[in-house]
Amino acid sequence: MLKIKVPASTANIGAGFDCFGLALKLYNEFEFAKTDSDDLIFLENGKTSSIALEDNLIYHSMLEAFKKYDFKHRGFYINVVTSEVPLSRGLGSSATCIAAGIHAANYFMDNIMTEQEIINLATQIEGHPDNVVPALVGGFNISLIENDNVVYSKINTPDDLLFAALIPDFKMSTENSRKVLPLEYSKSDCVFNISRASMLISSLYKRDYSKLRICLQDKIHQPFRGPSIKGMEDIFNKAKDFNALGEFISGSGSTLMLIIEKNNTEFLNKMETFLKTAEACWKIKLLEPDLSGTVVIDSKECEKNSKSVLED
Structure with missing residues (x-):
């Protein structure tokens, strides 16, 4: 069982179209666990979600990572614990889902992916790196794509x-x-x-x-x-x-x-x-700017909470 916390991000920042992005202290938090069946249990705040499976970007991102590494899997429990980042408002809500999904898949594959591979796959799913890079690594980033590889540089953001x-x-x-x-x-x-x-x-x-x-x-x-x-x-x-x-x-x-x-x-x-x-x-x-990016926590408390939900 694990818990993943991903920051919001603001992209473009004026003239930096598709390449400037800044992570912000506004977060989406997710819980993940394997299940004993082939089903996906997807919840929002512990309640059944209305999001259709084909529109579930978290699960889709997990599947893309599994497919890339030919990882065989069964079902999963996914719970969106906190959703502070609003949908379709230009604050990187899709990037939080992609970052969480890939990191969860990597966890279940025993962390076989490098940071660069995570960034490259996230950018491939999102289509551009401006939101996903800061969501993953935190801070203000300039990102570009060179031969299908994302190159980024983190810029010091003034603390005032x-x-x-x-x-x-x-x-x-x-x-x-x-x-x-x-x-x-x-x-x-x-x-x-x-x-x-x-x-x-x-x-x-x-x-x-x-x-x-x-x-x-x-x-x-x-x-x-x-x-x-x-x-x-x-x-x-x-x-x-x-x-x-x-x-x-x-x-x-x-x-x-x-x-x-x-x-x-x-x-x-x-x-x-x-x-x-x-x-x-x-x-x-x-x-304020978030400097940490995606945080992955292997949490026993998450496991306890998910078991109670699954039993209900």
Whole structure:
């Protein structure tokens, strides 16, 4: 029996489309155990889940790992213990499922996978590394794919920053959000993004926050996804008034992410007051970076809890 804890992540971070990602202290937690049958017992908070088996990304990720290593298996018990990361909001909920599923499979295969193999398989399932890499290893990462191998570099994230996640009551599917993007971009738009993505890394290293808002500008995805996020421009303008350092769409949306300094103690109250006047219903969470990534715990307490559920 084991318990797996995976952090949320915010991807793109302005101009870093499909390659920048940051893990955040917001978590999904999962329990796994083998069963004596060939059935899958899938629960959410100890109750039977309504998710169809073919849509179960956790189990699908386990099966992909088993298939890759030709591992013979029977049934499993999977319980989503905690689900703090909302679905289809641009906070890496699918990455948490993929990371948990692969790590669980690796555990049941006696940990035969290397970290690199886990990262490569997770990226293959997700389609891009921006969310899965930070979900797996924690921190702020730049990731790229070279000959089917994921290469990543972890960037030091200043400890005096907070990330304010503004989470609305409406979803945005990653698949649909990608459909609105152009198939081609001009050279000037590419240079625009390269320059800002590069300067963002420099600004974080130097703690030069005066450039963050410029660095978070983008011409690859935000101009095309922004119109679907009701009230985004008004929120971004208010964020400036409340002394935020910069703003961006988290992943493909619908969550908006604002960067603030920890000593900006008035920000939360001011933004919460403003959001009450917004057209949509928004929740705001002040989050710190998660530096640990996926944590796997072989827990006897998990075993005790799962046995009681199975007996019921």
